[in-house]
Amino acid sequence: MSMAGYAGYAGYAGYAGYAGYAGYAGYAGYAGNTGIGSLAGLTASPLVVDAMIRSHDALAENVHTGTWPKQWDRAKWRTSYPKSGDDGKRLWHWEPHIRAALYDQELLGQLRFKLVKDKLELRSALGKNPLIASLVRPSRATFEAQLDLVQSWATRREERLSEVLSQTVPQVPFWASVLHLHPNRHRFTYELVEASLRLTMVLVMRFKHEFACPRPSEYSPNIQPMIQVPGYSAYPSGHATESSMVAHLLLELTGQRNSSPLKTQMVELADRIAAHRVTAGLHFPIDSAAGFYLGRALAQYLAALATPGGTWQGAAFDGAAYPPNADWRQSTPPPPGKKPYLTQDPPTAGVPGAAPVFAQLWKRARDEQREAGFAA
Numbered sequence: 001m002s003m004a005g006y007a008g009y010a011g012y013a014g015y016a017g018y019a020g021y022a023g024y025a026g027y028a029g030y031a032g033n034t035g036i037g038s039l040a041g042l043t044a045s046p047l048v049v050d051a052m053i054r055s056h057d058a059l060a061e062n063v064h065t066g067t068w069p070k071q072w073d074r075a076k077w078r079t080s081y082p083k084s085g086d087d088g089k090r091l092w093h094w095e096p097h098i099r100a101a102l103y104d105q106e107l108l109g110q111l112r113f114k115l116v117k118d119k120l121e122l123r124s125a126l127g128k129n130p131l132i133a134s135l136v137r138p139s140r141a142t143f144e145a146q147l148d149l150v151q152s153w154a155t156r157r158e159e160r161l162s163e164v165l166s167q168t169v170p171q172v173p174f175w176a177s178v179l180h181l182h183p184n185r186h187r188f189t190y191e192l193v194e195a196s197l198r199l200t201m202v203l204v205m206r207f208k209h210e211f212a213c214p215r216p217s218e219y220s221p222n223i224q225p226m227i228q229v230p231g232y233s234a235y236p237s238g239h240a241t242e243s244s245m246v247a248h249l250l251l252e253l254t255g256q257r258n259s260s261p262l263k264t265q266m267v268e269l270a271d272r273i274a275a276h277r278v279t280a281g282l283h284f285p286i287d288s289a290a291g292f293y294l295g296r297a298l299a300q301y302l303a304a305l306a307t308p309g310g311t312w313q314g315a316a317f318d319g320a321a322y323p324p325n326a327d328w329r330q331s332t333p334p335p336p337g338k339k340p341y342l343t344q345d346p347p348t349a350g351v352p353g354a355a356p357v358f359a360q361l362w363k364r365a366r367d368e369q370r371e372a373g374f375a376a
Contacts, residue, residue, distance in 0.1 A: 086356060086357065088360060091357060091360055091361075096191065099191070099357075099361075100191075100194065100195060100198070102357050103195040103198075103199075103357060103358055103361065104195070104198060104199070106355050106356075106357050106358055107195070107199050107302075107305075107355065107358060108199065108202065109125070110124060110125050110126060110305075110354060110355070111123070111124065111125060111132070111203070112124075112125045112129065113206055113210075115210055118136055118137040118211075118320070119134055119135070119136045119137075120134065120135055120137075120206075120207055120210050120211070121133075121134040122134065122203060124301075124348075126351045126354055127351060130314060130345070130348040131314030131315075131316070131345055131348075132297055132298070132301045132312070132314055132315075133293070133294050133297035133298065133301075133314065133315050133316070133317075134314075134315075134316045134317070135207055135211070135235075135236060135290050135294065135316075135317050135319060136316075136317065136318040136319045136320050136321070137211045137213065137235065137319055137320070138213070138235065138286055138319035138320055138322065139320060141324065142286060142319065142320070142322065142324045143213065143214070143216075143219060143284055143286070144219060145324035145325050146216075146284040146285055146286060146324065146325070147216060147219055147220055147223070149278075149284070149285055149325075149327055150216045150223060150278060150281060150283075150284060150285075151220075151222060151223065153275075153278050153279045154223075154224075154226075154279065154281060156279045157226050157279055157280070160276055160279050161226075163272075163276055164226065164227065164276045164279060164280050165227070167239070167273050167276055168227065170197065170242075171243065171246075171273055172190075172193075174269055174273070175193070175246055175247075175250065175266075175269070178262070178265050178266055178269060179250060179254075179262070179266075179374065180372070180374075185368070185372070186365075186368050186369075186372070187368075188361060188364035188365040188367075188368055189250075189253070189365040189368050189369065191361060191365070192249070192253070192361050192362060192365040193246055193249070193250070195358070195361065196245060196246070196249055196298075196299075196302055197242055197245070197246065199298075199302075200241060200242050200245045200295065200298055201238065201242065203298065204236060204238045204241045204242070204291070204294065205232065205238070207235075207236055207294070208232050208233045208234075208235065208236070208238070209232075209233070211233060211235050212233045213233050213234045213235035213287075214233065214234065215229050215233070215234045215282060215283075216234070216281055216282070216283070216284060217229055217281060223281045224281060225280055225281030225282055226280050226281060227280055227282070229281075229282060230282070234282070234283055234284065234287050235284075235286070235287050235290060235319065236287055236290035236291040236294055237274055237277055237283045237287035237288050237290070237291040238291070239273055239274055239276075239277045239283075239291070240270075240273075240274035240277070240283075240287065240288040240289075240290070240291025240292050240295065241290075241291035241292075241294045241295040241298075242291075242295065243269070243270035243273040243274055243295065244267075244270045244274070244291060244292045244293075244294070244295025244296050244299070244330075245294075245295035245296070245298045245299045246270070246295075246299075247266040247267050247269065247270040247295075247299075248266075248267075248295065248296045248299035248300065249299040249302060249303065250266060251263055251266055251267075251299075252299055252300065252302075252303035252307075253303070253362070253365055253366055253369060253375065254369050254374045254375040255375050256374075262374075267330060267331075268331070270292070270295070270330070271288075271292070271329060271330045271331070274288040274291060274292065274328075275288065275329075285326070285327050285328035286319060286322050286326075286328065288328045289317070289322060289328040289333070289341075290317050290319060292328075292330050293315050293317045293342060294315070294317065296315065297312070297313070297314065297315040300312035300313060302358070303362075304348070304349070304350035305350050305354055305355040305358060305359070306355060306358055306359045306361075306362030306363075307350070307359075307362070308352065309349070309350075310349075310350045311347035311348060311349050311350065312347070312348055312350070313344045313345055313346070313347055313348070314344065314345035314348065315342065315343075315344050315345075316342070316343045316344070316345075317341060317342055318339070318340070318341045318342070318343075319341070321336070321337060321338075321339040321340065321341040322334075322341040323335075323336075323337050323341075
């Protein structure tokens with residue numbers, strides 16, 4: 001490759017495209033690949049617009065003769081007029097991006113953050129503001145102690161190259177492969193994952209912003225990440241949070257038991273996705289640990305919001321108590337030291353009717369999974 005070709009690396013700026021998580025709504029568009037609905041986009045063509053004007057004038061020719069009111073005769077061809085308030089049906093008349101805006105408004109409006117020194121709490125704004133999740137910022141010494149772990153993971157880069165690159169963007173094909181998802185048959189499941197991922201991305205960025213923990217390559221020039229380092233901080237890992245959230249959300253949706261092979265595969269996949277960010281030199285293992293527990297807590301909270309009688313357990317991850325030299329793997333988490341690094345609150349009951357729009361989406365997604373035989 002010529003030196004000029006290296007200018008193409010500027011394309012890494014495209015990581016800003018993560019804001020495009022909202023584009024998950026576009027997966028619903030796969031349904032438009034068949035049928036007459038796929039022709040709707042033709043109306044943007046100037047040729048078709050002109051033809052439609054001419055068609056209108058021909059069909060309603062009396063409009064120019066003054067006889068239009070008689071021709072119409074005030075016919076009431078619409079049989080009903082909608083009332084104010086969500087009736088449980090109109091949501092599905094709107095376009096996907098409108099539904100996405102409604103989910104976002106409903107979910108974000110019920111959350112509050114509270115920063116106390118090195119601890120950031122995410123709480124529900126309802127009732128007595130129960131805890132959803134909290135993280136404590138690790139010390140600089142903890143990150144420096146983990147540099148050798150990050151360096152050791154670099155030996156896997158060539159072996160994991162295709163996965164590292166494929167998973168920089170949302171990992172939809174990987175989840176779909178495990179749960180046999182298809183955009184046409186499971187469009188509400190896709191929409192549920194989309195809405196939950198958008199929320200998770202917004203929340204994890206607040207944690208990153210408040211903690212501002214440097215990346216491994218900011219501690220040592222020996223790390224040399226294999227891909228462009230994102231322009232935000234490390235702790236917690238966004239990929240670990242998002243992948244854990246999706247895995248546990250889909251498990252909540254399908255009601256799979258702890259012994260289910262599906263749970264094993266989903267959680268292992270989440271772990272592998274997080275590990276690839278350490279392999280790439282972008283994260284420390286402790287970033288993955290914090291992200292795993294944060295994502296799991298968010299999934300439980302969302303399921304509780306959408307399910308009658310649902311509960312969640314607030315989770316508190318203490319990065320200052322995490323063993324500094326410990327690696328991370330969800331199936332074999334490191335034993336606690338003198339102080340536990342993870343504590344959980346007693347179950348908190350969701351507030352009935354707190355998220356009616358999101359609950360409608362959850363029900364439709366669950367019905368899809370029941371029809372497919374993946375949910376009881």
